[in-house]
Amino acid sequence: MHPIVHHPVVKRLSELFDDTDVTTRLASTLTSLSPHSEELCLRIDAVICTSDSIRSNVSTANDKSLSLGWLSVDNNRALTITPKQVASLESPVPSSCNPQPGHAGGPETPQSIPVDKSSPRHKAVGGLRPKKPSISAVTEDIDSDNDADAESCLRPANVRIEPSIRQLQSDTRFPQRKRRANDSATPTLQPSSIDKLISGIWRQVHSPVTLSVTFPDRSPEFSLRTGVSQEVFRAINGLCKKYYDQNRSSRALEMVVQAYWVECYEARIASIRLEHPSFTNAEARMTALKEACSTLGWQEKELRNRMAIWRGYKEIKDSGGWASLIFAGTGVYRFCKYRIGFDNGLTTRLRSIASSLEVAADTLHPGWRDILRVVSQSGPCRYSGHPHEWVTVDTGPAWPLSTTYAHLLLPDGFNYRFMDDCVIDQNVFGTTDPRRIPGVDPEVCQICKEKQSDDVISNHCTCFLVLFGGIRYPPPIQLYSTGSGKNNGVIARCEFERGTAIAEFVGLITNGIDGLDVMMGGTPERPYQIFQGHTGNFTRFINHSCQPNSQFQKFYWCGVERILVVSRGVPAGSEITVDYSDSYWKKLKKNCLCGEPSCRFTRQVEPS
Numbered sequence: 001m002h003p004i005v006h007h008p009v010v011k012r013l014s015e016l017f018d019d020t021d022v023t024t025r026l027a028s029t030l031t032s033l034s035p036h037s038e039e040l041c042l043r044i045d046a047v048i049c050t051s052d053s054i055r056s057n058v059s060t061a062n063d064k065s066l067s068l069g070w071l072s073v074d075n076n077r078a079l080t081i082t083p084k085q086v087a088s089l090e091s092p093v094p095s096s097c098n099p100q101p102g103h104a105g106g107p108e109t110p111q112s113i114p115v116d117k118s119s120p121r122h123k124a125v126g127g128l129r130p131k132k133p134s135i136s137a138v139t140e141d142i143d144s145d146n147d148a149d150a151e152s153c154l155r156p157a158n159v160r161i162e163p164s165i166r167q168l169q170s171d172t173r174f175p176q177r178k179r180r181a182n183d184s185a186t187p188t189l190q191p192s193s194i195d196k197l198i199s200g201i202w203r204q205v206h207s208p209v210t211l212s213v214t215f216p217d218r219s220p221e222f223s224l225r226t227g228v229s230q231e232v233f234r235a236i237n238g239l240c241k242k243y244y245d246q247n248r249s250s251r252a253l254e255m256v257v258q259a260y261w262v263e264c265y266e267a268r269i270a271s272i273r274l275e276h277p278s279f280t281n282a283e284a285r286m287t288a289l290k291e292a293c294s295t296l297g298w299q300e301k302e303l304r305n306r307m308a309i310w311r312g313y314k315e316i317k318d319s320g321g322w323a324s325l326i327f328a329g330t331g332v333y334r335f336c337k338y339r340i341g342f343d344n345g346l347t348t349r350l351r352s353i354a355s356s357l358e359v360a361a362d363t364l365h366p367g368w369r370d371i372l373r374v375v376s377q378s379g380p381c382r383y384s385g386h387p388h389e390w391v392t393v394d395t396g397p398a399w400p401l402s403t404t405y406a407h408l409l410l411p412d413g414f415n416y417r418f419m420d421d422c423v424i425d426q427n428v429f430g431t432t433d434p435r436r437i438p439g440v441d442p443e444v445c446q447i448c449k450e451k452q453s454d455d456v457i458s459n460h461c462t463c464f465l466v467l468f469g470g471i472r473y474p475p476p477i478q479l480y481s482t483g484s485g486k487n488n489g490v491i492a493r494c495e496f497e498r499g500t501a502i503a504e505f506v507g508l509i510t511n512g513i514d515g516l517d518v519m520m521g522g523t524p525e526r527p528y529q530i531f532q533g534h535t536g537n538f539t540r541f542i543n544h545s546c547q548p549n550s551q552f553q554k555f556y557w558c559g560v561e562r563i564l565v566v567s568r569g570v571p572a573g574s575e576i577t578v579d580y581s582d583s584y585w586k587k588l589k590k591n592c593l594c595g596e597p598s599c600r601f602t603r604q605v606e607p608s
């Protein structure tokens with residue numbers, strides 16, 4: 001990467017505007033430049049304008065630009081500006097070079113998209129935000145606070161319909177990046193060591209790591225001199241994964257044996273006291289230690305030091321179960337060595353996630369218990385099937401999802417089929433996908449105009465990744481019992497940073513459903529509904545909050561509209577919530593239980 005990217009001024013700008021993309025965009029722009037003979041400079045300009053001008057993204061003749069300074073790209077130093085230069089640089093900003101919202105302008109913006117000036121609600125924000133094209137929008141960003149507007153734009157202009165009961169709409173704005181609090185503000189709380197240990201366990205259990213106790217075959221032979229073809233590179237990647245997994249498995253095996261060793265050691269001490277009734281406890285311990293040292297070939301002190309760490313492994317396993325130890329990341333060694341936070345509620349925290357962790361381990365890594373064969377502790381999986389077919393509870397074993405709806409007395413019980421992609425209701429739409437936008441080339445991204453494809457090799461568009469950070473698979477979430485009248489909800493096991501996609505809203509693509517929960521999609525001319533009554537993904541279980549930490553957002557991929565759940569900043573361990581909208585609640589005979597001080601629907605229904 002070019003050194004200028006790390007220049008303190010660039011870093012400061014990035015911090016100031018809370019935009020980590022500044023460096024990335026600068027780096028990619030510099031890389032894209034053809035070789036040059038003259039000294040290159042990075043000029044840092046500012047524009048003085050009215051807030052109206054920013055909101056509407058239209059520059060006026062009154063806007064004044066001034067140059068603050070520049071950095072020499074070639075020798076990475078800051079240059080000052082002479083008064084003469086300042087005079088020549090200060091000028092009204094011509095519209096043609098007005099930076100577009102969400103972009104710093106310049107060559108890294110592949111395509112300038114016309115800004116819809118008629119909509120003052122399209123507020124220009126941080127670098128991740130795409131501009132809304134006038135016809136084929138890339139993301140819908142209709143202000144959620146204005147329900148009437150949001151609804152009217154989803155229905156034909158000449159038709160007045162009473163909204164179907166309990167419609168959800170992707171009617172909120174893209175999560176705007178938070179301004180970082182200035183230095184004088186209250187310092188933010190850093191996650192504790194326990195938080196880090198626990199989030200490491202959840203990350204690992206939701207990673208594609210394959211724990212296996214078998215050894216891989218002999219490695220293939222490669223020659224770099226003959227070049228690296230796609231096949232060879234794929235094989236090398238496979239090898240990396242294989243040995244990474246193997247290393248993880250060996251580490252897990254090692255910790256399992258060591259935790260078990262502590263149990264055996266205590267049991268051996270008890271046996272020695274039975275064999276030698278005259279021995280004190282200390283003598284029995286010494287005897288057991290000597291026996292161990294003679295086999296291990298270690299000094300007593302060496303063994304005592306290691307034992308302290310092994311005791312930590314055992315404590316983790318005793319509270320969080322074997323899964324917590326097996327899926328603990330490499331940090332667990334340091335954690336046990338220095339016993340960071342052991343006395344500060346670790347046991348309680350691990351105990352409360354033990355069964356949820358087992359659900360994730362059993363359903364996502366069904367072979368994980370094989371590792372326990374080494375100490376004859378393996379047993380059958382307790383939880384089988386889809387990871388979201390279990391409702392986790394803090395206080396005990398998880399419940400099968402269907403049993404949590406027994407109170408509804410449904411004639412055929414609660415049956416929900418989990419699937420990863422939407423299915424089109426052929427009775428309504430035949431073979432046509434109503435989400436497809438007519439007249440749009442499905443192979444071309446509407447933002448960057450690059451080729452878009454589901455095939456990683458042919459795809460050249462990175463807009464989704466840049467905007468939403470890519471959808472994590474498997475999603476680090478679980479269904480959980482809220483323990484309130486809300487019944488089930490969705491809990492984030494890992495953090496979802498603000499602006500990242502949590503999942504696509506998946507269900508049956510249909511139309512004409514009335515009186516049931518549906519998500520409205522499409523346009524007034526081509527409406528469709530996403531129905532999650534019988535089939536879909538976990539987004540079906542996301543509850544409402546009047547102060548939600550997530551929102552629905554439209555995105556277009558390969559010419560097809562997709563509705564996403566996007567994080568507004570979801571910390572690990574918190575419930576994922578969205579705002580169902582006023583129109584949804586108007587039709588629901590229930591009080592909202594979100595518990596927010598700003599709750600809008602606490603007193604919808606009078607107590608009987």
Ligand SMILES: C[S@@+](CC[C@H](N)C(=O)[O-])C[C@H]1O[C@@H](n2cnc3c(N)ncnc32)[C@H](O)[C@@H]1O
Pocket residue numbers: 485486487488489517540541542543544545588590591592593594
């Ligand atoms: C899409 S479902 C969400 C999952 C649901 N909690 C469950 O257990 O199946 C929507 C229903 O959940 C309940 N719900 C969601 N958020 C709620 C809230 N904040 N207060 C009360 N009930 C809520 C309402 O009954 C609502 O109709």
